[in-house]
Each structure stands twice: as C-alpha cells, then as structure tokens.
Amino acid sequence: MRIDPENLMLWHMNRKRLSVEEWRDSVLFTCNQLSDRGGKSLELDDPKNFRRTVYGRVSRLKLNDTLMQFDYPDANVHAEKRAVTTTPIQKLFMLNSPFVLARVSAFSGHLKDCGGCEEQVVRAYGMLFGRKPEPWELQTAKDFLNKPAREGMSRFEEYAQILFASNEFLYVD
Amino acid sequence: MWTNQNFFRRQLPLGMNRREMLQKMCTGFGMVGLAGLLRPESLFASAAPDPHIPQRAKRAIFLFLNGGPSHVDTFDPKPALRKYEGQQPDGALFKKSTGSGFMSSPFEFKKCGQSGIELSELLPNIGRVIDDCCVIRSMKTDVPNHEPALIQMHTGNVQPIRPSMGSWLLYGLGTENQNLPGYVVLRPSTKIVVGPALWSSGFLPAQFQATSVVTSDMTVEKLVANIRNPKIGFDEQREQLDLLNTLNEHHLAARNGDAQLEAEIQTMETAFQMQREALNVFDISKEPESTRKMYGQSTFARSCLLARRLVESGVRFVTVYYTSSDNQPWDTHADNDNRHRKLCADADLAAAALISDLKSRGLLDDTLVIVSGEFGRTPYAENRKEDKQKATPAGRDHHHTAFSTLLAGGGVKGGMVYGASDELGMHAVENPVHVHDLHATILYLMGLNHEKLTYRYAGRDFRLTDVHGNVAHALIA
DSSP: OOSOTTOTTOOSOOOEEOOHHHHHHHHHHHTTOOBOOOSSOBOTTOTTOOBOGGGBOOOSSSOOHHHHHTTOOOTTSOOSSOOOOOOHHHHHHHHHOHHHHHHHHHHHHHHHTTOSHHHHHHHHHHHHHSSOOOHHHHHHHHHHHTSOOOSSSOHHHHHHHHHHHSHHHHEEO | OOOHHHHHHHTSOTTOOHHHHHHHHOSSTTSHHHHHHHSHHHHTTTOSOOTTSOOOOSEEEEEEETTOOOGGGTTOOOTHHHHTTTOOOOSOOSSOOOSSSBOOOOSOEEEETTTTEEEETTOHHHHHTGGGEEEEEEEEOSOSSHHHHHHHHHHSSSSSOSOOHHHHHHHHHOOSOTTSOSEEEEESSSOOSSOGGGGOOTTSOGGGSOEEEEOSSOOHHHHSTTOSOSSSOHHHHHHHHHHHHHHHHHHHHTTTOOHHHHHHHHHHHHHHHHHHHHHHHTOGGGSOHHHHHHHOSSHHHHHHHHHHHHHHTTOSEEEEEEOOSSSOTTOOSBSHHHHHHHHHHHHHHHHHHHHHHHHHTTOGGGEEEEEEOSSEEEEEEEOOHHHHHTTOOBEEEEEOSSEEEEEESTTBOSSEEEOEEOTTSSSEEESOEEHHHHHHHHHHHTTOOTTTOOEEETTEEEOTTTTOOOOOGGGBO
16 A cells, blocks of 8 residues: 555556446445346436436437436447546435435335344445444444434435445445 | 556656645646546646637627528628619529529618627617627638538537537636536527537536526526435535545545545535535526516526626536527528517627626626527528418528627627628628637637647547637737
C-alpha cells in the first residue's frame, strides 16, 4: 500500500465501478426482486420492470434517461469503452428516484422479520457488502435507527437507501 | 499491460499525487479537469479557454425558432421582390419552383433605433433594442431540409452523432455553478424534430449533455427529474447524507484516498445542494408580475424568462426551442404571412424582453443571445396542391442559401448589420456566414479557439467546426 498506492505495478485488481447494468441488477437482486426472465425488451423505467437491465429498451432517437445518466453510450455512436463519469444527476437518482425508493421499501420489508435492529443491519451488510459490519458501523447504524421514526420513510428505509448509495456498493475492490 | 489511466498517471509532475492534481487543476467536480482525469487523452487536447482570446461572453442563450423563419418577412428587407413579383427564379435551385414565383413581403420595413437598421413591422420590440443587436443577413447552410439543417446548426455536421455546441462549450469552459446543470434545454413539449440528438454530448463524456426540461408545465418538481425526494424533506435527507459521508469517508481512508471515490463523495454533496438551488432557480413564480408580463404569457415567453434566471445563476448555455403543438411552427409552407404574424407577435416580445431584461441587470455585456432558425424561407412562393384546393394563402419553402440570424450582447457590436444577401434575398453575397463560421464566432466570443477545442475520438481530433469555420471578427466589438 505504501509503496504503490496507485497500483501501477498491478499488485491487485484495479478498483472497478459497477456499470449501470451491474448496479441496477445488484439492487434488484439484493431486494430479491430480480427476475430471470429473458425475452422482448421493455422500458427500463416501467415500475413493473424487474428484469435485468440488459433487457431495457434502447432507443437511438431518445436514449432512456437513466441509462444516459449512468454513462450508457449514445446508441448512434461507436463506443469502444464506456466513459466513467460522476455527476450530481446520478446521485439525485440514488436519492430521489421512484426506482430506488421502491427498492428500499421492498428491502426493508424483507428484513423486517429477520429479528432485531442489530440482526437486520448484519443481514444488510452481508447481502450488500459480503461482510459483517465493524463494531463502529453497527453502533452508528443503531444510533441512526433508534432515532425517532418519521413520516414518509421508515428509519430502516432511509438507512437502506444510503447503503445502496454508498461507494462500497458501487465499487468492487 | 498498461491501461491508459496508468500511463497518464506516470505523466503527472513528480511529487504531485492525484489529490493535489484535483485541487490544482480544477476548482470543482463540474469542471473540465475531472473530465480529463477520467478520459486522460482529452485533458491534453487544450480543453480550456484560450489565453490569447479575450472571453467576452461567459454564458449564452440560444432562442431557436424551429422550422426556419422567413428572412424576407423579418430581418431582411427586399423591396426588389416587388419589381420581380410573379417571376420565376432562375439559376440553379435545390428544388424546382412550382409556385407563383417571387413573392414580396406584405410587411412594411422601418428603420429602427439610432442605428437605423430596417426591420419588418412584425418585430417592433426587437426594433426597440436593435442598437444592442447585430443582424447577420448573410447566413447560409448546406441542406435545406429540417433534420440535416437542425443537426448542422446544433452540432456542426449534417449527420447526427456529433456533440452539440452546448456540450462543446461545457467541455471547454466548465460551468460556473456546480449546483446546477451547466447546459439546459427548454422546450414546450417532447415533440421536436430530431430530438435529443440536438443537445447530446455525442462522444464527449456524459456530464456535458444537456438537461432537457419540458416547460409546458412550469411546476418546479415536474421540470427536473428526481429533483426532490417525494417522501422526505431536506433536513431528513441531510441526516441521511451525514451518515453516508461517515461510511464513505471510512471506506475512502482504507483505500488511500482514491480520487475517484472522493469524487463520488463530493458529487453526492453537490447533488444535495443542487436540489435546493434548482428548486429555487427553476421557479419563475418568484419573478414579479411586471417582469412576467414584460415577456408575455406564452410558453416560449415563460421559457425565455426561465432562461434568464438560469444564466443569472451560473448556467453556461441555455437553448429555448420555439415549438408548440406544431413541432416546427415556423415552417410556413402555407399561409406564410398570417402565421408569421402570429409567431412574431410572440417571439418578438419575448426575445426583446430577454435582451432588455439582461441589459437592465447588467448581464448583457457578457451574455450572448442568439436568435435563429435552421434556415430561411424562399423569396418565391410555394403553392402546394392541397393549399390551392382549400384557397389557403401561399407559403414559402425551405431556403438555405441565405437567411438571417440575430446576435446580441456578449461582445457583439450593437446596432450593426453584418453581411448581405442579393437584392432578392436568394443568396448570401456579402460576407457570407456559414453555420461553421457562426460556430467559430460564438466559440471565439466565449473565449475558445474553435480550431484548438478538440476531442480525440475514433482516432482523430474532432471539433465543433470540423475542418471549417472562420471567425467573423468584424462583428465583434
């Protein structure tokens, strides 16, 4: 780490950001909602679209906004490599979009019956990050979740949303 | 097995790590610097304001009149048309004339302002601000059909896929306010010829694409997608984000300050701020009634007012499209005169209001306003069979070898006519300004060298003006 933090000597796999397909599919998968069905493409933003992102309809005239925001290339262009950009509009999708809000609601629903607050956080970390939460992470989560509930979204839904929006979920080391 | 990115890092000045480079080379993640880091080859393609060119305009508003307004009825007086009324045009024409021949304008042209520029009676309000404007009467483009002409006016090439002018400007200059999109497109409906290809970033990185806003419903939440969480308020979101930041900072620390991870953190903050700012800026109900009346009541008028608010808050480039239930209302193949009368009543008021509003706020000097369509209309009549049957008055067909464009502010000489068309308005004869030349000039006014603002794609360095374009220095103050 000290000698070559930028991995010029390739001592580990380069950190990779999930593509829009990978990210959206992962979100659906962890919510237990990803459908295996193949077949004809459909609109990506359809609220009933639980299929893999690769089945989203791609239009040359007007590329789907979500795909476009997350660096899916213009379908008219030859793109040998996708750009990897970081824009506020992408983050707004993670914060406010109906898709994400519906998913965190489903996610919370699934975990509700898994036991107490601590058990739910451990389960969430396992499903999203493939690891157990550190003690401080568990404590921070409990502090957040034990605060008074609010209208609109439950505490766990808000917590789940930030896990989905976190860098750890978006990047593979 | 060196990736492009690794190669680029080795070219950094010794001792400078990526964090320092981020700090030194860009003042925010909306700027060009990040684009360079993410696509290394573009950073060294001189994507920055040219130090030899004085930047006169910091922002631009393009009022686009879809369909092609008739120049001989608006900006370009052609009394000779009366002399040749009814005669067929000779010479090579793109399409044979099947109508009744040359058709003079029924509208009276008057000298306006102190400069005495002649404008048609359809443009009384622009006439009042004409001393701040430059009328280009010698515009020309390559193809007299909507799609190629639209694409050429927006991207510099008649075929699609190239980045739009707004994207090039963002790429070259970045944006002033990172809490707002840098390039915004305002249109009354989703119906528009060609569509998103006109404001696409093409092969430039995605952050240079426009944020397209449909302005038929001016309710702020409807204007920008995902601008607000429908379930919780800002305070609650702030709490969420504070926790997210804690998690992300720890994640970052364990990975030795990876610049890309840091970018994600910063951008999340920007997104949060953008919500509040966008909700404020996009809300024209915050404008006093008197201002809203000055622009007019139509969707186009409201969009012009919104455009002013946007550039005032640091948006780099705004395009306002004049479409309606008709996706190109200015395309008057029939009933040219009546339809132009109605269209100008709307556009003239709004455009002039925008110019004088910018001026009174001290913004006109560094804000460039462009008013144009994709081409002009024939000085000779078009009488289509179906129109003759219904006794609809004559129209004018597409005309690409001469048309007019209005420029105002942003370093343009006011009270000036640039170039001229022949006595019948058929061809640009004096100081012709091709669309490429217009683009070169706009880039120059914004402080960019059109020949140096390039991006390497598919093996060659592309630019907005491709391999063409000359700056029209004479119209620069």
